[in-house]
Amino acid sequence: MLENLLFSLNMSLPLFILLGLGYVLARKGLFSDDYVARTTNLVYYVMLPAKLFMDICETDLTAAFDLRYVEVTVAGVVVQFILAWLCANLLCRDKSKQSAFAHACFRGNFAYLGMALLQNIYNSDAVASTAVILALVLPLYNIQGVILMTVKEGGGGVRVGKILLGVLKNPMVLAILAGLPFAYFHIELPYVATKSLSYLQVATSTMALLVVGASIKLDAIREDFPLLLRVSGIKLLVMPAIWGAMAVAAGLSAEQVVTLTIVGSMPAAVNVYIITDKLGGNGKTACGAVVVTHLFSLFTMTGVVFILRSAGLI
DSSP: OHHHHHHHHHHHHHHHHHHHHHHHHHHTTSSOHHHHHHHHHHIIIIIHHHHHHHHHHTSOHHHHOOHHHHHHHHHHHHHHHHHHHHHHHHHOOOGGGHHHHHHHHHOBOIIIIIHHHHHHHHTOSOOTTHHHIIIIIHHHHHHHHHHHHHHHTTOOSOOHHHHHHHHHHOHHHHHHHHHHHHHHTTOOOOHHHHHHHHHHHHHHHHHHHHHHHHHOOGGGSSTTHHHHHHHHHIIIIIHHHHHHHHHHHTTOOHHHHHHHHHHHHOOBOHHHHHHHHHTTSOHHHHHHHHHHHHHHHHHHHHHHHHHHHHTTOO
C-alpha cells in the first residue's frame, strides 16, 4: 500500500508543483495579467496544437480507435453532460449560476493536466489511448458547452451549423484533423519538421501548467464556497467513478480504463470560465469552480491514481 501511495504522489505532485510555481510567480509580479493572457494564447493557438499534431502523427490508429473504446467514450461524454445539467438544476437554486455550475461539472482540464498525468504514469510523451480523447471528447466538450450556454442563458435556439463551425475553427481540432492523414497512411514527417515540433511538444505541458497556476485567483471562491464544494464533489469524485465503472463494465484494456478514469477525474478546465463569461453566464462562479476543483484535485487525483494502481491497472 505504501508503494502504491508513493507512486501516486510521484505522478501527481510534480504537476501541482508547477501549478504552485505559476501561482507564486504571478503573485510576485513576474507573471503579469497581460503576460499570462498572451502566454495562454501561445499555448492554446501554437504549442498545444503542435503537440496534438505530433501525438496524432505518432499514434497507431488501428490500436487507438477500438470501436468499443470509442462507444464507451462517447457514452461517457453524454452521460456526464446530462448528469451535470441535472445536478445544476437540483443543487444550485440560483438560476443565474446554473450554467457555470453545470459547465464546471462536465468539462475537465484534460488537454493541459490529464495528458501530462498520463505521460507521467506511462513514462511516455505519447499515450495511444489519448488519441480518441483528443479527437472526440474535446470537440464534444465544445459542442456541449455552447448548447448549455445557449439554452441556460436564453440566447435563443441552438444553431447546429454555427456550433459545428465553431468546433471546426478550434485550433486543437484542426491540429488533430491535420495529423490524422499522417497517422493513417504512416507518412513520415521530414526531420526538420519533426525536430522543430518536438521542441514545442516537450515544452507544452510545462507552459500550460504554469499559466493555469498563474490564472488561479483565490478571491474568486469566497462568496460561492458552499456551492463550489458541491461542484468539486461531482466533478472530482462522482464523474471519475462513473467513467471508471463504465470502462470496466465494457471490458476495456487497462490503459483505456485508466485513461477514461483520468478524463473523469480532471478539475474544471480554464475554458469553463472563458466560455461561460463570454456567453453570458456567471463568470465569477465559473472562475471559482476552476480554482476550487484544481485545489482539491491535488488530493483526489492522487487518490484516483492510488486506486488504479492498487487495482493492478497501472
